[in-house]
Amino acid sequence: MSEMLPKAQWLASLPQVVAVGSMLVTDDAGLVLLVRANYGTCSWQFPGGWLDLGEYPTVCAERELTEETGLSCQAAGLLAVAWSIPKESTGGRAVVQFLFDGGRVPSGSSVRLQDGELSEARWVRPAEAFTLLDTNRGAWLTAALGTQQGEPVQVLAH
Known part of the structure; x- marks a missing residue:
């Protein structure tokens, strides 16, 4: 703290940060669950908020x-963190996103989508997930x- x-x-002078908690869920066949949001610029994402x-x-x-899918899973471990610099779209706040x-x-677990927020959910192979997700x-x-293969947790900046 500054003595001045x-x-x-x-x-009040410190940067303000908002946080997001998201979940990477897979099924017994190794498919990844993605949801499609009705808002924002990134339509396909991991369940979270x-x-x-x-x-x-x-x-x-x-x-x-x-809330978003009707699935109940425990956040077992931290897989990755993403840090976004402050932007006008976040009210000048930085965003830290935790992926658990x-x-x-x-396999075949049914998903019940949250009305008004999500339009679709898909179980996809990781290769297909990369075609649906934005670069970040x-x-x-x-x-x-x-991280699931034993590498250290990464903090990504974007």
Whole structure:
């Protein structure tokens, strides 16, 4: 903390960050679950969303997965982190996104989409996921799959 500023001013001068908790869920056949959002510029993504006030990222990822798909999975481990610099679209805030391992569900698990927010869900092979995801989410998937194979968790900047 700067000795020059009162604590309240110093805290107000720090960068503001918002956080997202997301989940990578696969089925017994190795297919990845992607959902298609009705909003924003990135239509295909992993189930997830913004953290509520006082919420842990794991709890958020689990809650959002259930709200968006009807699936209930525990956030088993951190697979990758993405950091986005402050942008006008995020109110001048940086965004930190946590991608957790949701484990495997039985092949053919049904998905119940959240009304008004999502239009579609697909179970796809990772190769197809890369064709649906934007470049940043594709890099996130690459990092997550590497972590599942024993590589260290990566922090990606975009």
